[in-house]
Amino acid sequence: MAVPFSWHFAPFGSLSADQLHRILSLRAEVFVLEQNCAYVDPDAKDRGCHHLWAEDSQGQVAAVARLLAPGASYPEPSIGRVATSPKHRRVGLGRELMKRALLEAERLYPGKELVISAQCYLEDFYADFAFVPEGEAYEEDGIPHIQMRKAGC
Numbered sequence: 001m002a003v004p005f006s007w008h009f010a011p012f013g014s015l016s017a018d019q020l021h022r023i024l025s026l027r028a029e030v031f032v033l034e035q036n037c038a039y040v041d042p043d044a045k046d047r048g049c050h051h052l053w054a055e056d057s058q059g060q061v062a063a064v065a066r067l068l069a070p071g072a073s074y075p076e077p078s079i080g081r082v083a084t085s086p087k088h089r090r091v092g093l094g095r096e097l098m099k100r101a102l103l104e105a106e107r108l109y110p111g112k113e114l115v116i117s118a119q120c121y122l123e124d125f126y127a128d129f130a131f132v133p134e135g136e137a138y139e140e141d142g143i144p145h146i147q148m149r150k151a152g153c
Contacts, residue, residue: 030083
């Protein structure tokens with residue numbers, strides 16, 4: 001990656017108001033504006049999540065993801081709300097974000113399988129991290145998704 005990023009990981013209760021605002025702003029930019037999805041974000045799950053984010057050298061949030069505990073979305077732990085700022089794409093940031101999210105998931109939930117709801121166009125991206133599709137594609141917020149599972153370590 002050409003641009004230096006600083007990485008942060010914290011449970012919801014440890015986030016400052018400014019950190020939370022910047023995380024949610026990027027999610028709104030990507031999911032609500034760019035993908036034209038009208039849904040409530042943040043949702044009730046955020047409070048129980050650990051949040052992972054990268055900041056660029058100007059302190060702008062460049063990428064985000066959240067780790068959900070077992071039972072929040074699925075019986076297994078999950079990773080969701082994975083997004084990269086449009087101005088920081090095509091530099092490997094999304095891959096680094098997933099690598100770090102998987103490391104944190106293994107630290108929090110050792111040996112557990114992970115389940116995600118992936119946008120179908122990203123199926124190959126998640127397959128590179130050993131996620132396997134299961135079931136049929138479905139529509140969520142007007143975008144085709146597929147459930148994917150990664151075996152525990």
